[in-house]
Amino acid sequence: MSDAAAVLDDVCDEGDELDLLVAGLTEARWALPTPAPGWSIAHQIAHLAWTDRVALLAVTDAGEFAGEVEKALAAPDTFVDEGAAAGARLPAPELLAQWRAGRDRLVRALRAAPPGARFPWYGPPMSTASMATGRLMETWAHGQDIADTLGVRREPTARxxxxxxxxxxxxxxxxxxxxxxxxxxxxxxxxxxxxxxxxxxxxxxxxxxxxxxxxxxxxxxxxxxxxxxxxxxxxxxxxxxxxxxxxxxxxxxxxxxxxxxxx
Missing domain, CATH: 3.30.1050 (Nonspecific Lipid-transfer Protein; Chain A)
Incomplete structure (x- = not known):
């Protein structure tokens, strides 16, 4: 198993663990404020869904991704919050389905990437393993905000x-x-x-x-x-x-x- 394949397996496991945490929440609980100022649980998941979407563009359509970078450069202090806010306005079932589908598409695209591939990003280009590692880190970190909001203690893992x-x-x-x-x-x-x-x-x-x-x-x-x-x-x-x-x-x-x- 390659390094990238092993990381992608862990990405899936991290996403599945967070999915279990939010899947049964009511609409009211999706609206609970998290430790991130101005962000509800819905904002946290919406941000993950947004980042998975732009990561997929980086992997599959560098031209379209370049357009996303231009948007970020035009509003460097607000583009992340704006992306999260747009997703957070969706009904919870729709947002959850969007996040699930997006993370699945991204993992499949990364698994299909040729050896040695590198993808554009907001900083230096990223390898398949680096892109996957970044997605795992964000999933874990935003999942921590959600766990803290719900009063859940997550067991740390080797991930x-x-x-x-x-x-x-x-x-x-x-x-x-x-x-x-x-x-x-x-x-x-x-x-x-x-x-x-x-x-x-x-x-x-x-x-x-x-x-x-x-x-x-x-x-x-x-x-x-x-x-x-x-x-x-x-x-x-x-x-x-x-x-x-x-x-x-x-x-x-x-x-x-x-x-x-x-x-």
């Missing part, structure tokens, strides 16, 4: 390794998007996986180090929880700074979440 990997690889981006110079040296990142094993990134003798539970690191880099509420630790000035600004997602810096004591 978090994809989210953690994006978070580590996006280190330099987190600095650059804030106009900061990224550190020259690699960091050591050691994360305790849900199964108890250690996920390791970077040289073992690095001076700058980050450690903690993989779940907490993923909540940090997706900005679903404040650093003060997580057991992620840094050694070194640069590593400390990174944990304050880390983000695994493309686009401008997010506002993040307030510490629980201030929420």
């Amino acid at each position: 978090l390794r994809h989210v953690a990997r994006i978070g580590v690889r996006a280190r330099d981006f987190a600095f650059s998007v804030r106009g900061l110079a990224a550190p020259d040296e690699e960091f050591r990142v050691e994360l305790t996986a849900p199964g108890g094993e250690l996920w390791e990134y970077g040289p073992a003798d690095a001076v700058q180090r980050v450690s903690g539970p993989a779940l907490d690191f993923c909540l940090l880099v997706t900005q679903r929880a404040h650093r003060d509420d997580l057991a992620v630790r840094a050694e070194g000035t640069d590593a400390e700074q990174w944990l304050d600004i880390a983000q695994a997602f493309a686009g401008p810096p997010g506002a993040g979440r307030a510490p629980k004591g201030e929420a």
